Amino acid sequence: MSYKVLIVDDSKLARMSVTKLLRALQPDWSPIEAANAEEAVAALVGGRPDVVLVDFNMPGKDGLTLAAEIHATHPNVPVAVISANIQTEIVSRARAVGATFLSKPLTEQALGDFLSSAKAQLSSA
């Protein structure tokens, strides 16, 4: 089964690097990119992604707020918040909004683990 992954990050380089890791880990899955929360909301409607990866520190609406909204409107979509800010408050807020916390720089191992559990969650739904 091939899934669509929405990658939300204001940094183009960060989106490129997540896409690169995604291709290595799950070559059949397809990336959708959004540069901010508004684009992400539009992509949720238009692109119907199965999994969402959100950067925390973005201009405008931050990734935790967006993750909370996605979790409320799309409870079956696995969401991960990716953040260079690794303070305990951020990690626990990510968990509180139902998201997985992944630290930046993102490693293949960490993303791989998240995608595997997302895959398991999606196939059992």
Place this chain on the structure above:
Amino acid sequence: MEQHRSQILNDLERDALSELVNLGVGKAAANLREMVKDEVLLSVPSVTVVSRAEASLLINEHETGRLVAIHQRFSGDLKGRALLIFPEANSLELVRAVTGGDVPLDDIVDLGQEALSETGNIILNGCLGTIGNMLRRTMQVSLPEIMRGNSSELLSLGGDQGYGEAVLFLFINFSLRERAVRGYIAMLMDLPALTSLRDLLRQYIHRMSDETDSIHVES
């Protein structure tokens, strides 16, 4: 000159540098958080190449009073100066946050210089170290030095007139959730240092992305 300056780093290179600063400051904030036991709030970093005068104006947009800066030089594969800047009026509160609430005011004043140096050292080294690691380069970092003055005095740094006029100005502000402390991190690099940095950023971009993916999109 304006055009020349803005061409030093293209959009993707500036983007890469912002990401590195984000990583560095994220690490530094986690260190600071442990010291002050309070969440450190961070802004989205902005990266611009400006003149020193413009950099000073950027600080003045946020701060009009006297400032304190902890200043460190870095040299080696990457060269420049990093400053942790905050309003002088905030400095005692920061020292108090770092030393804990039990220290009497007199002692805080005595401890002040030392606590500021140590705080600056931890934040700036956390930031520079992460950037160096990601670029796979090492640098030497000087001992912290404390300066006081307005923004243009802090940015001109006394005898350093030999530095080129264009500087890379990284601007990120941080504040403590529970205390009236806010500050900025600025990094200054001259033109030759910026050119070396650009080459390292290109290698970094190459490592982080697929070449087939390198379509140029304005962000």
